[in-house]
Amino acid sequence: MAFNGDLLVCAPLECGTREEMLASMELAKKQGADIVELCMGLMPSSDIFEVESLLRLRSLPSIVSFRPNCSKHPSQKHSDRTRIQILTWAAKLGVEFVEIAHEVCTEEYINELKRTSTKTSFIVSNYVNRGSFTREELGNLIIEMQSTEADVIKLVIDVHSITDVAPIFQMLTHCQVPLIVRATGERGLISQLLGPKYGASVVMGSLGGKTVPGLPPLASIKQVYKLENVNADTKIYGVVSNPVGHSKGPQLHNPAFRHTGYNGIYVPLLVDDIEEFFRVYSSDDFAGFRYII
The missing domain is CATH 3.20.20.70 (Aldolase class I)
Incomplete structure (x- = not known):
C-alpha cells in the first residue's frame, strides 16, 4: 500500500x-x-x-x-x-x-x-x-x-x-x-x-x-x-476564541460552503495571542474569521 x-x-x-x-x-x-x-x-x-x-x-x-x-x-x-x-x-x-x-x-x-x-x-x-x-x-x-x-x-x-x-x-x-x-x-x-x-x-x-x-x-x-475535498485552493475560515471547543460553527458553515459549491473550510481556532496569530497566518488563504472574546 x-x-x-x-x-x-x-x-x-x-x-x-x-x-x-x-x-x-x-x-x-x-x-x-x-x-x-x-x-x-x-x-x-x-x-x-x-x-x-x-x-x-x-x-x-x-x-x-x-x-x-x-x-x-x-x-x-x-x-x-x-x-x-x-x-x-x-x-x-x-x-x-x-x-x-x-x-x-x-x-x-x-x-x-x-x-x-x-x-x-x-x-x-x-x-x-x-x-x-x-x-x-x-x-x-x-x-x-x-x-x-x-x-x-x-x-x-x-x-x-x-x-x-x-x-x-x-x-x-x-x-x-x-x-x-x-x-x-x-x-x-x-x-x-x-x-x-x-x-x-x-x-x-x-x-x-x-x-x-x-x-x-x-x-x-x-x-x-x-477533508477529502480540501486542496491547495481551499480558503480557510474559522472561529477564533479561547476556549473554542464548544463552537457549532463548523457544523453550520461547512455544509453551507458545500451546498453553494464554495471551496472553503471552517475550523475552530484556539488562539492565546490574537496579534501573533494574525502576524503568522497573514496569507490570503486565511480568508475570514469570527472572533469571540
Whole structure:
C-alpha cells in the first residue's frame, strides 16, 4: 500500500487485548477510517505474542507501531527483543506499514527489515516535545530522519501555541518524502483539519466516544469537514476564541460552503495571542474569521 494522492484517514488504536483491537478496528471502519495504527506497546506481556493472530484477522490496512517504553504501567514494560520481534513478525506477514521510533532506528535496521518483506513500507517516527521550533530546525530533523532510508517520515509534535503549527504546514508543502504529521493538543487540531490543503496524505482521527486533544472525531472528518475535498485552493475560515471547543460553527458553515459549491473550510481556532496569530497566518488563504472574546 502506498500514498497515491488520495487522502487516507487513520485511527490510532491503543488497546490492551487482541479482542479489543479487533473490535476497535471494526468500529473505526464503520466511522470512516481507511487505515488503523495498531499501538502494540500497550498490550500486556501475556497477550503480546497474539500479534500474529491479530494481524491475520485485521479488517483494515494497518500501521504496526511499538514505541520503546510507551506503557505507563511497570507490568507492561517490554524488552527491546520483544519490540523487535513484533515488528519483524509484522513485516514477515506483509503488514502495509511498520513504524520504527527514530531514537532506536538505524539504516542497517531498516535494510534488515526490508529484506524480510517486499510488501511492507517502513515509517520512521519522532515524538518532538519542545514546543516552538523554526522551519529550519524542523527541516534539519526531517533530513536526519530521511538518512535512515525510511519510506515515510512521521512527526508527532507537542505545540504550545497554534502559531507553532505554521512550520508544519511549510514542511508538508516542501518535504521530498511522504510525511505524516500531527500536532498534539487542542491548539494543534488544525494540523489535521488543514493538513490536506498543504499536501498531507494522511490525517488522524479519534474513535467516537474517545476524545483525544488534537484529533478530530473520525466521523467529523468525512461528515462535517469533508477533508477529502480540501486542496491547495481551499480558503480557510474559522472561529477564533479561547476556549473554542464548544463552537457549532463548523457544523453550520461547512455544509453551507458545500451546498453553494464554495471551496472553503471552517475550523475552530484556539488562539492565546490574537496579534501573533494574525502576524503568522497573514496569507490570503486565511480568508475570514469570527472572533469571540
